Amino acid sequence: MIIDCHVHSLGVEKVDVILKGMDKAGIDRAVIFSPYPSPYMGLEERIIPRTAPGVTRYLEFSYPNVTSEKQMEAVEFIARLQKEAPDRIIGFVWLEPRLKDAVQILEKAITSRELKGIKMIPDHWYPYDEFMYPVYKKAEELNIPILFHSGILYGFKDSSRFCRPVNYEVLLSFPNLRFALAHVSWPWVDECIAVWGRFRASLEEIEGERKEVQMFIDATPGTPLIYRKDALQKIMAFGAENNVLFGTDCTAGRLEYGKYHIERDVAILRQVIGVSKETVDKFLGGNALRFLGLK
Numbered sequence: 356m357i358i359d360c361h362v363h364s365l366g367v368e369k370v371d372v373i374l375k376g377m378d379k380a381g382i383d384r385a386v387i388f389s390p391y392p393s394p395y396m397g398l399e400e401r402i403i404p405r406t407a408p409g410v411t412r413y414l415e416f417s418y419p420n421v422t423s424e425k426q427m428e429a430v431e432f433i434a435r436l437q438k439e440a441p442d443r444i445i446g447f448v449w450l451e452p453r454l455k456d457a458v459q460i461l462e463k464a465i466t467s468r469e470l471k472g473i474k475m476i477p478d479h480w481y482p483y484d485e486f487m488y489p490v491y492k493k494a495e496e497l498n499i500p501i502l503f504h505s506g507i508l509y510g511f512k513d514s515s516r517f518c519r520p521v522n523y524e525v526l527l528s529f530p531n532l533r534f535a536l537a538h539v540s541w542p543w544v545d546e547c548i549a550v551w552g553r554f555r556a557s558l559e560e561i562e563g564e565r566k567e568v569q570m571f572i573d574a575t576p577g578t579p580l581i582y583r584k585d586a587l588q589k590i591m592a593f594g595a596e597n598n599v600l601f602g603t604d605c606t607a608g609r610l611e612y613g614k615y616h617i618e619r620d621v622a623i624l625r626q627v628i629g630v631s632k633e634t635v636d637k638f639l640g641g642n643a644l645r646f647l648g649l650k
């Protein structure tokens with residue numbers, strides 16, 4: 356079972372094209388994010404559209420006119436795709452948590468539109484900001500995972516500092532929330548792996564029955580090729596082989612390129628690093644089933 360945990364939609368894709376791409380690549384199931392709820396949704400051929408020039412301050416939006424209506428439109432788009440191929444497409448809402456009714460929209464997206472998780476990119480907000488706590492609480496309550504962008508951010512102006520892995524340590528306070536940091540947080544790969552170690556250590560610190568580390572590492576590139584062997588080797592050597600996820604960052608209409616991602620990662624893992632076939636299978640899909648709550 357191969358699961359691509361990191362696919363973007365632009366708001367224009369058709370299900371037959373998506374499935375054809377997945378078949379060509381040999382991808383069984385794909386986690387597809389709704390578009391970001393900006394006015395450019397469905398218009399631009401870019402995952403992250405162009406922003407307006409000028410300074411964006413802490414808690415300001417990089418895009419004008421991000422609205423709850425657009426957010427709901429984004430939910431409906433990805434929900435429709437998922438409904439057309441529920442055994443192949445796993446819909447996530449790319450949530451803008453600063454919208455006043457973000458928690459209500461989230462609840463509706465999961466309970467009524469049956470989306471399976473959340474994607475978020477900190478745009479001039481910190482993951483540990485207090486206004487985020489209700490979102491984390493709701494995700495815990497709904498038993499759905501959150502996939503965060505982490506690492507340098509191409510887009511959303513000067514937002515990279517908001518996306519450093521250690522900013523996510525606050526999630527220790529939400530111990531039943533499963534989450535993943537994307538791109539092994541490149542270039543902060545070591546920090547990402549250390550934060551994972553922090554969450555592993557927390558199993559011994561907090562009372563209760565929990566045996567599973569709540570944090571996953573989404574290995575979607577991110578890492579330029581020259582860093583990739585290093586990143587994957589460190590993840591494995593540090594003991595995170597049960598918590599690392601395969602992903603491509605493809606757009607949903609171009610999933611055939613996933614084939615090259617699979618070939619590259621399997622070659623690095625098997626031939627260069629020398630991990631077992633079993634570990635490769637966990638990386639490609641087994642771990643994602645647990646992240647998604649499907650196993």
Ligand SMILES: [Zn+2]
Nearest residue numbers: 361363537604
């Ligand atoms: Zn992405």
